[in-house]
Amino acid sequence: MTSKEKLLKAARSLFSQRGFKGVTTQDIASLSKVNHSLIFHYFKTKENLWTAVKEDIEKEYMGKFSLSLSTKEPFDQFLKHLIHRYVSFYEKNPEIKQILNWQQLEFNQESRKNQELSLSDEFITMCNYFREYQRQEHIDPTLDPRYITFYVFSLMNTAAMTLDSFLPETERNTYLSFCKNRIKRGLR
Numbered sequence: 001m002t003s004k005e006k007l008l009k010a011a012r013s014l015f016s017q018r019g020f021k022g023v024t025t026q027d028i029a030s031l032s033k034v035n036h037s038l039i040f041h042y043f044k045t046k047e048n049l050w051t052a053v054k055e056d057i058e059k060e061y062m063g064k065f066s067l068s069l070s071t072k073e074p075f076d077q078f079l080k081h082l083i084h085r086y087v088s089f090y091e092k093n094p095e096i097k098q099i100l101n102w103q104q105l106e107f108n109q110e111s112r113k114n115q116e117l118s119l120s121d122e123f124i125t126m127c128n129y130f131r132e133y134q135r136q137e138h139i140d141p142t143l144d145p146r147y148i149t150f151y152v153f154s155l156m157n158t159a160a161m162t163l164d165s166f167l168p169e170t171e172r173n174t175y176l177s178f179c180k181n182r183i184k185r186g187l188r
Contacts, residue, residue, distance in 0.1 A: 004042045006032040012053045016095035019102030020050050057096050058122055071129055075138035078129070079180045083156055087176065090160035097161055123149055139187045148187060155179055 001009070010032035014023040025046050029036035043049040069082060090097050127145040130152075134141045139148065159179055167175055 003032075003034045003038050006034050007039055007042060007049070008053060008056055010034075011049050012056070012095065012099070015050065015053055015102065016098040020046075025049075053099070057093075057099070060093075069129065071132040071136070075133050075136070076180070076184065078133070079183055080177075082152075083159070083176050083180055083183075086156045087160045100157075100161070123153075126152070143187065151186070152183055155183060 007028060011023070011028045014027055014031060025039045026036060028049070029039060039046075039049060043052055069078060069085075071078065073081070123146075126149045130139060130145045130148045133139045134143070134145070156179075159176065
């Protein structure tokens with residue numbers, strides 16, 4: 001494992017436990033057993049390291065789940081697979097839920113206003129999937145694919161982040177099926 005990979009791994013672990021503000025660059029260097037100055041060599045700032053951790057998580061998700069979806073399957077099956085893969089990814093990677101929760105807690109509205117909106121590769125890929133389903137007339141063609149993607153990801157995030165805290169395991173699939181049907185109905 002390279003020094004950069006060790007720093008990313010340590011940062012991911014610490015950020016998930018304590019959030020961005022609760023972690024120092026020295027904490028990351030100590031846990032990774034890498035020289036402190038290498039954080040600034042590779043990432044320039046702690047903020048850039050935070051961003052790199054989130055990008056690393058997104059690449060992991062894209063590599064395992066999103067790209068294996070296909071618009072050749074019926075829309076109903078596509079939504080079912082999308083929701084199950086998304087929720088399963090969060091269940092298998094609880095530190096990601098923690099990092100995202102910390103991000104929501106720590107970055108107030110003012111700091112969000114100053115950040116430029118950049119669309120991730122995952123977001124753009126999903127927009128393209130939804131465009132294709134619009135072309136196939138499964139989704140209302142007058143809807144903006146970006147809005148569809150925001151809508152679907154908002155519902156999936158809510159399900160993934162809270163599923164284990166309010167429903168017994170026996171009701172999980174029923175709830176996910178409910179989500180799929182509500183999404184499908186909302187897009188017609």
